[in-house]
Amino acid sequence: MQGRIYPPRKQEVAWVRAEDQTILSLHSKVVTHNSRIGVTHDSANTWQLRIRQLKESDRGCYVCQINTAVMKIAEGCLDVY
Structure with a gap:
């Protein structure tokens, strides 16, 4: 899954599993x-x-969160068979 910041700037990025709000990464650190x-x-x-x-x-949805004045998010869902 991919998250993109535009225009490019220094922001903190986090990946979160939506179902249980588990934080998977903060910026480049898992x-x-x-x-x-x-x-x-x-x-x-x-x-x-x-x-x-x-x-x-x-299986489930994952959220890319970008730490800006107003948090920006993008969500993608994954199905595994």
Whole structure:
């Protein structure tokens, strides 16, 4: 899943699992103990949440939150068969 900041600027980005509000990452640091979770960014404005070896328990919605004066969010949902 991908979150993008435009125009590019220094903002804190967080990935959160929507169902239980579990914080997965803060900026480039993964804060969950799940070693299958990773975060990458290819530039100052594009952040990607990566989940390796998907499991059915990963099914659900994930939110990219951008810490601005008014929080901006983008949500993507994942289905695993």
